[in-house]
Amino acid sequence: MTVPVIPIEHVLALAAALFVMGLVGVLVRRNVIFLLMSLEIMMNACGLAFIAAGAKWGQPDGQIMFMLILALAAAEVAVALGLVLQLERRFDSLDIDTAGEMSG
Amino acid sequence: MALALFYIAAAVALASTVLVITRRNAAHALIYLVVSLLSIAVIFFLLGAPFAAALEIVIYAGAIVVLFLFVVMMLNLGRRSAERERLWLRPGMWIGPAILVGVLLLEMLYVIVLDAPGTTRGAVVGPKEVGTALFGPYLLAVELAAMLLLAALIGAYHLGRRYLGDRREELS
Amino acid sequence: MDLLMLVPLAPLAGALILLLTEGRLDKRIVGVVGAGSVGLAAVFAFVVGLEFQRSGLASHTYAMWTWMEVGGFAPAIRLYLDGLSLVMMGVITGVGFLIHLYATGYMWDEEGYSRFFAYMNLFVFAMLMLVLGDNLLVLFLGWEGVGLCSYLLIGFFHTEPENGYAARKAFVVTRVGDTAMLLGLFLLFREFGTIDISAAMAGAQEAWPEGSSTATLIALLLLGGAVGKSAQVPLQTWLPDAMAGPTPVSALIHAATMVTAGVYLIARTHDLFLLSPEARFVVVCVGLVTLFISAFTALVQRDIKRVLAYSTMSQIGYMFFALGVGAWSAAIFHLMTHAFFKALLFLASGSVILALHHEQDMFRMGGLWRKMPLAFWSMLIGSLALAALPLTSGFYSKDAILLTSFDYAWGGPFFWAAAAAAAFVTALYTTRMMLITFFGESKTEPHDHSGINMKGPLVVLAALAVGGGWFGLSPVGSVLPDGGLSAQDHTSAVALATMAAPILGILVGLLFFSGRVDRERLANSRVGDVLGRFWFGGWGFDRLYDRLFVAPFVWLARVNKPDAVDFVYRGTVVVMRRLHQVVALTQTGRLRWYAVNMAVGLAVVFLLAGVL
Numbered sequence: 001m002t003v004p005v006i007p008i009e010h011v012l013a014l015a016a017a018l019f020v021m022g023l024v025g026v027l028v029r030r031n032v033i034f035l036l037m038s039l040e041i042m043m044n045a046c047g048l049a050f051i052a053a054g055a056k057w058g059q060p061d062g063q064i065m066f067m068l069i070l071a072l073a074a075a076e077v078a079v080a081l082g083l084v085l086q087l088e089r090r091f092d093s094l095d096i097d098t099a100g101e102m103s104g
Numbered sequence: 105m106a107l108a109l110f111y112i113a114a115a116v117a118l119a120s121t122v123l124v125i126t127r128r129n130a131a132h133a134l135i136y137l138v139v140s141l142l143s144i145a146v147i148f149f150l151l152g153a154p155f156a157a158a159l160e161i162v163i164y165a166g167a168i169v170v171l172f173l174f175v176v177m178m179l180n181l182g183r184r185s186a187e188r189e190r191l192w193l194r195p196g197m198w199i200g201p202a203i204l205v206g207v208l209l210l211e212m213l214y215v216i217v218l219d220a221p222g223t224t225r226g227a228v229v230g231p232k233e234v235g236t237a238l239f240g241p242y243l244l245a246v247e248l249a250a251m252l253l254l255a256a257l258i259g260a261y262h263l264g265r266r267y268l269g270d271r272r273e274e275l276s
Numbered sequence: 277m278d279l280l281m282l283v284p285l286a287p288l289a290g291a292l293i294l295l296l297t298e299g300r301l302d303k304r305i306v307g308v309v310g311a312g313s314v315g316l317a318a319v320f321a322f323v324v325g326l327e328f329q330r331s332g333l334a335s336h337t338y339a340m341w342t343w344m345e346v347g348g349f350a351p352a353i354r355l356y357l358d359g360l361s362l363v364m365m366g367v368i369t370g371v372g373f374l375i376h377l378y379a380t381g382y383m384w385d386e387e388g389y390s391r392f393f394a395y396m397n398l399f400v401f402a403m404l405m406l407v408l409g410d411n412l413l414v415l416f417l418g419w420e421g422v423g424l425c426s427y428l429l430i431g432f433f434h435t436e437p438e439n440g441y442a443a444r445k446a447f448v449v450t451r452v453g454d455t456a457m458l459l460g461l462f463l464l465f466r467e468f469g470t471i472d473i474s475a476a477m478a479g480a481q482e483a484w485p486e487g488s489s490t491a492t493l494i495a496l497l498l499l500g501g502a503v504g505k506s507a508q509v510p511l512q513t514w515l516p517d518a519m520a521g522p523t524p525v526s527a528l529i530h531a532a533t534m535v536t537a538g539v540y541l542i543a544r545t546h547d548l549f550l551l552s553p554e555a556r557f558v559v560v561c562v563g564l565v566t567l568f569i570s571a572f573t574a575l576v577q578r579d580i581k582r583v584l585a586y587s588t589m590s591q592i593g594y595m596f597f598a599l600g601v602g603a604w605s606a607a608i609f610h611l612m613t614h615a616f617f618k619a620l621l622f623l624a625s626g627s628v629i630l631a632l633h634h635e636q637d638m639f640r641m642g643g644l645w646r647k648m649p650l651a652f653w654s655m656l657i658g659s660l661a662l663a664a665l666p667l668t669s670g671f672y673s674k675d676a677i678l679l680t681s682f683d684y685a686w687g688g689p690f691f692w693a694a695a696a697a698a699a700f701v702t703a704l705y706t707t708r709m710m711l712i713t714f715f716g717e718s719k720t721e722p723h724d725h726s727g728i729n730m731k732g733p734l735v736v737l738a739a740l741a742v743g744g745g746w747f748g749l750s751p752v753g754s755v756l757p758d759g760g761l762s763a764q765d766h767t768s769a770v771a772l773a774t775m776a777a778p779i780l781g782i783l784v785g786l787l788f789f790s791g792r793v794d795r796e797r798l799a800n801s802r803v804g805d806v807l808g809r810f811w812f813g814g815w816g817f818d819r820l821y822d823r824l825f826v827a828p829f830v831w832l833a834r835v836n837k838p839d840a841v842d843f844v845y846r847g848t849v850v851v852m853r854r855l856h857q858v859v860a861l862t863q864t865g866r867l868r869w870y871a872v873n874m875a876v877g878l879a880v881v882f883l884l885a886g887v888l
Binding site for chain 2: 872875876878879882883885886
């Protein structure tokens with residue numbers, strides 16, 4: 001099977017664009033669900049950058065890093081969604097700023 | 105032709121991601137997120153990483169997003185929630201983060217171009233090679249990931265209990 | 277001789293059992309474990325001793341394990357058996373067992389029965405490590421171990437604040453000596469790079485000529501440790517107060533074993549002292565001064581245990597005196613006989629004290645000789661041995677010391693005369709103690725219900741106090757430089773005078789204290805009054821040290837109440853806390869605010885990466 005030769009800076013630029021979009025989401029949205037989605041976007045962008053690097057050298061390491069990111073994302077989502085449920089129960093709100101009273 | 109596929113997929117990914125972060129309805133946003141993830145899976149495929157592409161679809165678009173959907177349904181985020189989002193998402197709020205993030209993006213692009221990294225090899229790195237590397241030099245990382253997932257499992261179980269930390273309610 | 281290892285391990289096991297069960301065991305079992313473990317050690321020690329004597333070896337080393345290994349420094353836990361440690365081991369386990377047995381009865385009604393035996397067993401273990409240790413580190417470990425047990429046992433009745441005070445005093449005062457000793461050990465290590473005692477001693481003999489100043493310095497530092505532990509002038513003030521502990525403790529620790537550790541130390545490092553006549557002269561002086569001071573102090577005490585405590589100090593003074601004048605074997609011999617008769621005296625006085633419901637004032641006893649015959653006879657035998665009446669064990673050892681001192685190169689006759697005079701005083705206060713305690717009119721009615729476990733040890737110790745000196749002390753001859761006890765000519769004028777001194781003392785004492793001389797008038801005369809009070813307070817050492825050390829220290833502490841040194845550190849804390857408060861302002865608890873910060877940070881990092 002043949003795959004095209006792609007300029008690596010284009011892939012990385014895409015990854016960067018996706019990353020900053022995720023970041024905008026984190027900064028703007030107050031709803032925790034959206035916040036988490038934005039985080040997923042950012043992590044996914046990182047994964048894309050790793051895959052691109054792996055593709056540049058034709059080595060499997062990039063994909064392995066992506067898989068580790070995947071494991072991290074799965075773990076993070078599991079815990080974070082549990083926290084979301086607790087937040088909803090405790091504060092009856094999904095506003096991330098209501099958790100601000102936990103500052104110390 | 106295949107190169108054009110990359111740019112199309114990239115455009116779709118960018119567009120759907122923009123939609124993810126701007127939607128008021130969480131369920132809609134999640135669907136766009138799936139679209140974004142699928143188009144990135146296409147890009148993975150084009151980058152010669154079919155295994156990663158499969159994982160992207162199965163685990164990201166499949167498992168993780170479905171998990172999100174379950175939570176969204178459990179919390180019953182309906183019209184009331186969308187109204188609240190309208191209150192929270194005033195247009196003025198976008199300006200500050202957009203400037204900050206724009207600067208960051210420009211910087212990143214500058215750094216990327218500065219390094220002149222060249223192109224991809226155009227070769228496929230199949231699941232076999234990935235597996236060999238994963239259970240060879242990366243064995244320790246696999247163990248660590250396994251431990252992380254176990255910890256997450258226990259953590260999620262603990263956090264998911266109905267009345268966390270309130271024994272009296274639990275007993276009654 | 278592999279049983280040697282079991283000798284210290286038996287009491288250690290006993291201590292561990294008693295400590296770990298925290299007093300949940302039945303009292304009978306506690307007694308069996310507590311006394312039995314030491315008894316077992318005594319049996320092992322006996323077997324080992326027989327084997328050792330039969331083997332004819334000069335010394336035997338039993339390696340247990342290497343403690344640690346750092347660079348070239350590898351102190352081993354090794355047991356070293358020679359004539360000297362054999363005698364010490366025998367005294368510790370033998371007399372120790374008898375005292376433990378006695379204590380099973382004496383302590384029966386006391387709170388903390390199990391705790392008591394745990395400490396006692398631990399003490400026996402530490403003491404055995406002290407005398408069996410083959411290097412200075414193990415010796416020091418045992419040395420501090422017995423100090424700790426002494427502290428714990430003096431303060432055994434911890435509900436009384438004075439007992440805690442006495443325990444602390446003993447601990448702190450001995451610590452002064454221990455510091456000196458530790459410095460000495462460091463110096464030895466620096467000079468020879470080894471902590472092995474025999475190696476260091478051999479090195480010292482090779483490296484230094486006689487009269488070497490380094491040898492003198494180290495010998496004096498070691499002497500400091502010995503002085504602290506053995507309650508000699510100037511660190512003697514803790515021993516009388518140590519009598520706050522239960523009487524068996526006084527018998528075991530503060531009469532028979534621990535306080536003689538200093539004597540053991542000097543005997544063990546005798547090569548060093550042989551190199552330094554000056555240090556030996558200091559030893560003689562320390563011994564003699566202690567001997568005198570404490571003998572006179574014992575003459576005016578009211579508390580029977582304090583009399584015995586001062587008498588212990590004075591007898592250990594004899595031992596130091598003997599070490600200094602070169603009567604090495606006689607010193608160890610006296611150590612042994614003293615362990616017998618002083619343990620006997622303490623245990624007998626303990627019987628009296630117990631029967632009188634913890635009455636220790638002699639002037640409230642009296643007339644007990646008919647009512648407590650066993651206590652009386654054992655006390656009498658112990659007293660005669662203490663006074664060194666011919667044919668008792670104390671006579672043989674003291675006689676050997678005095679006769680050797682006459683030949684001491686630096687003023688032998690003078691020292692002999694002084695020591696003989698002190699023997700006279702010893703006989704005098706012993707007679708006084710016996711007369712006041714057991715004769716005269718009865719003032720308190722005794723309730724003696726001691727069992728066989730208390731009476732047995734008294735009988736055995738009484739037998740040892742009489743006969744313990746008949747056979748001499750052959751094992752130490754191969755270790756100590758004077759080659760064992762030398763035969764004395766008992767017909768010379770010096771020998772006769774030496775023999776006569778205690779007899780004279782007893783006669784004078786009988787005359788003086790049985791009421792034929794008007795004692796009241798003497799005590800109330802100005803000189804008598806002042807002297808009596810001066811002696812009663814132990815020659816004012818406590819008050820002197822209070823003025824000299826305690827008062828300035830307390831003053832310094834009061835002046836330094838705001839703690840000048842801490843000022844810098846507290847200032848640092850204040851500055852840090854202020855800075856924290858500033859930084860804490862960024863901790864808003866708003867997640868998105870943190871995200872913004874991270875994004876800005878990221879932008880800055882990229883800026884740096886792009887520009888640089």
